[in-house]
Amino acid sequence: MKWLRRNVWRLLTLVASVILALGFVPENHPELSALLTRFSPILSLFGAAAARAWFGGTLLLGIPLLILPLFKGRLFCWRICPMGFLAELAGKLNPKGKGLIHHVPMLNKALALIVAATAAAGYPLLIWLDPLCIFNGFFAAWRTPFTVAALATGIGFVAILVMSVIAPNIWCHRICPLGGLQELLMLLARRLTEGRKAEKPKSGDLPPAAAPRPAAVSRRALLTAIPAAAAGVVAGKVFGPNGRKALRPPGADLEKINALCARCGNCMRVCPYQLIQPDLGDSGIDGLFTPVMWLRSRNPDQEQYCFQDCVKCTQVCPTGALRPLTVKQKHDLAIGIAEIDRKKCVAWENKEYCAVCDEYCPYKAIKLEKRGDVMCPVVDLSKCRGCGACESACPADPIAITVKPIS
Amino acid sequence: MNTTAQKAAAPAARIKRRTFLKAGTAAAVGSFYAAPSSASAESTAPVVIVVHGTDPKKMVEAGIAKMGGWAKLFKPGAKVAIKPNLAWKSTPEQGGNTHPDILRAFILAAEARKVKKITIPENTCHPEKETFPTSGALDAIKGTSAKLYRPKASEYKEVEVPKGKICQKAKVSRDLLEADCLINMPVAKHHGGATLSLSMKNWMGAIDNNTRRAWHRQGLHQCIADFSTFLKPTLVVIDATRIMLDHGPQGPGKLAHPHEIILSTDPVAADTYAASLFKKTPADVPHIRIADEMGVGCSDLAKIKVERVEA
Numbered sequence: 046m047k048w049l050r051r052n053v054w055r056l057l058t059l060v061a062s063v064i065l066a067l068g069f070v071p072e073n074h075p076e077l078s079a080l081l082t083r084f085s086p087i088l089s090l091f092g093a094a095a096a097r098a099w100f101g102g103t104l105l106l107g108i109p110l111l112i113l114p115l116f117k118g119r120l121f122c123w124r125i126c127p128m129g130f131l132a133e134l135a136g137k138l139n140p141k142g143k144g145l146i147h148h149v150p151m152l153n154k155a156l157a158l159i160v161a162a163t164a165a166a167g168y169p170l171l172i173w174l175d176p177l178c179i180f181n182g183f184f185a186a187w188r189t190p191f192t193v194a195a196l197a198t199g200i201g202f203v204a205i206l207v208m209s210v211i212a213p214n215i216w217c218h219r220i221c222p223l224g225g226l227q228e229l230l231m232l233l234a235r236r237l238t239e240g241r242k243a244e245k246p247k248s249g250d251l252p253p254a255a256a257p258r259p260a261a262v263s264r265r266a267l268l269t270a271i272p273a274a275a276a277g278v279v280a281g282k283v284f285g286p287n288g289r290k291a292l293r294p295p296g297a298d299l300e301k302i303n304a305l306c307a308r309c310g311n312c313m314r315v316c317p318y319q320l321i322q323p324d325l326g327d328s329g330i331d332g333l334f335t336p337v338m339w340l341r342s343r344n345p346d347q348e349q350y351c352f353q354d355c356v357k358c359t360q361v362c363p364t365g366a367l368r369p370l371t372v373k374q375k376h377d378l379a380i381g382i383a384e385i386d387r388k389k390c391v392a393w394e395n396k397e398y399c400a401v402c403d404e405y406c407p408y409k410a411i412k413l414e415k416r417g418d419v420m421c422p423v424v425d426l427s428k429c430r431g432c433g434a435c436e437s438a439c440p441a442d443p444i445a446i447t448v449k450p451i452s
Numbered sequence: 453m454n455t456t457a458q459k460a461a462a463p464a465a466r467i468k469r470r471t472f473l474k475a476g477t478a479a480a481v482g483s484f485y486a487a488p489s490s491a492s493a494e495s496t497a498p499v500v501i502v503v504h505g506t507d508p509k510k511m512v513e514a515g516i517a518k519m520g521g522w523a524k525l526f527k528p529g530a531k532v533a534i535k536p537n538l539a540w541k542s543t544p545e546q547g548g549n550t551h552p553d554i555l556r557a558f559i560l561a562a563e564a565r566k567v568k569k570i571t572i573p574e575n576t577c578h579p580e581k582e583t584f585p586t587s588g589a590l591d592a593i594k595g596t597s598a599k600l601y602r603p604k605a606s607e608y609k610e611v612e613v614p615k616g617k618i619c620q621k622a623k624v625s626r627d628l629l630e631a632d633c634l635i636n637m638p639v640a641k642h643h644g645g646a647t648l649s650l651s652m653k654n655w656m657g658a659i660d661n662n663t664r665r666a667w668h669r670q671g672l673h674q675c676i677a678d679f680s681t682f683l684k685p686t687l688v689v690i691d692a693t694r695i696m697l698d699h700g701p702q703g704p705g706k707l708a709h710p711h712e713i714i715l716s717t718d719p720v721a722a723d724t725y726a727a728s729l730f731k732k733t734p735a736d737v738p739h740i741r742i743a744d745e746m747g748v749g750c751s752d753l754a755k756i757k758v759e760r761v762e763a
Contacts, residue, residue, distance in 0.1 A: 345661055345662065346604075346605060346660070346661055347579060347661075348577065348661075352582075391668060391669050395669075397668065397669065397670070397671060397672065398645050398668075398671075398672040398673055398738075399645050399669075399672065400644035401645060403644040403645075404643070404644050404645060404700075404701055404702060405577065405702065406702075407702065409699055411644075413644055420644060420645070438577075440665035440666070440667075440668035440669050441669065442665075442669065
């Protein structure tokens with residue numbers, strides 16, 4: 046009972062977080078399912094800073110977790126965070142492992158600084174280590190149709206639990222960058238108030254021996270942040286072009302998606318036709334598990350493609366890897382370009398009346414050219430938006446029209 | 453012309469492999485042909501009734517009265533199946549789908565005549581959760597016992613098409629096969645592949661996706677004609693209140709407003725008349741011509757008796 050009373054907030058947050066991460070929100074408000082991830086300043090604010098874009102007031106949801114630690118230290122970590130709660134419970138399974146944590150260096154503040162500095166440099170590294178994102182990714186992975194690839198965004202969650210069983214508390218105390226960020230803010234606040242309170246140390250504070258000296262912290266912080274920012278700039282130059290190698294969901298920041306994407310799984314879960322899947326290597330090792338479009342229908346009974354009036358995936362990205370689009374903006378935006386292989390096309394090659402691509406194209410981007418009696422399709426590049434309607438409906442075997450990424 | 457001859461010759465070899473027609477299927481085919489009207493007596497000229505007006509409900513009533521009345525169409529206890537065209541997310545004004553008021557008029561009349569059940573299976577192109585509400589069809593069935601649905605794989609039945617030259621097997625919505633009264637209720641519109649989408653083309657929403665895809669690969673017009681030798685509607689009702697002249701079948705396209713509803717028991721005759729609204733002849737729409745050649749109905753507008761009704 047005592048345990049229950051102590052942990053009532055954590056239990057409530059856990060339940061609420063699971064509901065959000067599973068996407069149980071009203072169907073016409075998909076953006077609500079991104080709420081959990083948006084509370085993390087690493088995702089929402091650092092993401093926006095790196096994207097160099099302001100994409101709506103939901104960014105402000107990241108602010109509370111920047112202010113809270115100034116006054117209450119890591120209250121969020123110990124009393125609210127759903128990932129921390131589960132990691133702590135997992136650690137209880139192995140009480141003998143408690144000592145192991147002392148063999149692991151304090152990485153959390155350094156990781157927080159790396160994310161912050163690289164985000165400031167415009168190409169965030171390690172943003173996917175955010176705990177709310179990892180938590181979200183696990184539950185977002187349970188969607189239909191169930192595929193092995195779809196589980197990719199759940200890997201981090203399992204890794205944290207396994208690591209917590211082997212070495213209890215290691216995630217929250219040593220690695221978590223969101224925890225590290227809050228610790229840095231806590232130390233900053235303490236340093237600012239230090240002058241006033243120096244004479245009378247509070248009883249609740251850490252013993253003086255354990256608390257790092259603020260001056261040492263700031264020097265170390267600069268030594269971490271400056272090289273990290275430089276690394277971010279270089280990474281952006283080297284890896285940035287990889288973002289364009291795969292077919293991306295609408296609104297994607299093609300230059301930065303591999304870095305900005307936190308692999309939270311929101312876009313994949315919210316897609317009504319499960320077109321968005323984790324990339325398994327097309328966009329480079331740095332693009333692993335970022336969202337790519339599988340336009341070819343996996344359901345033989347229903348043509349599935351990126352529907353004209355659907356912008357759900359763009360509304361749930363916490364980091365701005367996918368920018369919010371209005372339906373009108375989506376109509377004007379090409380996510381790819383359809384290409385016809387005339388050797389496979391039943392109209393061009395076999396002289397059959399077909400024109401299914403034209404039939405399905407919502408943008409009237411298929412021009413039909415008369416060849417003898419038969420109308421043969423040609424893609425109008427100025428109108429094609431790469432939605433994949435043609436590809437999902439093409440009756441040729443193998444399929445004659447496919448959508449290619451915009452290079 | 454030449455291509456048709458080749459197509460006709462090639463599948464002849466396949467006929468040898470064709471298995472024998474199941475008795476059940478044959479019986480089902482026979483039962484469809486309950487001519488609802490004395491107007492269309494056998495071996496005389498095919499009759500097409502063209503109702504002109506502005507209120508679809510009144511137009512349907514006037515047309516059916518001319519055909520011989522509802523009582524001959526809907527017998528108490530009968531299984532009624534209606535096949536409208538609800539393929540696309542298109543509003544009634546855009547003309548991509550059968551007008552919901554026409555659909556509702558038939559459903560209400562069937563209910564009033566105590567039929568056993570009314571089913572409306574439609575293999576939509578856009579997802580049904582988009583097309584059924586947008587087309588107005590969900591409103592059309594509101595408060596009635598009619599069942600509007602997109603068939604699942606288990607709700608299709610594979611049938612043989614004995615007279616088919618290319619299409620010899622097809623998976624067809626079970627409810628359409630088992631109906632005592634089968635109404636083919638398309639909207640008349642332009643179509644990129646089939647030239648025009650009329651009543652025979654409308655059966656492409658009665659078959660499953662694999663069959664549909666195969667038709668495009670193997671010869672669309674021949675397959676449409678093949679299938680129309682098999683599935684015979686009790687009545688064809690073509691919605692030509694507004695017709696899409698281009699960018700079909702999905703649209704939105706340029707519209708014309710003939711303000712007509714076309715009724716007939718001869719699908720070829722009905723399609724031939726409807727094609728004339730687009731200034732097209734059976735020579736322009738190969739499946740109409742082929743269906744005539746295969747004996748499905750009459751495509752000679754000069755021989756068709758067009759009876760006009762004002763409503």
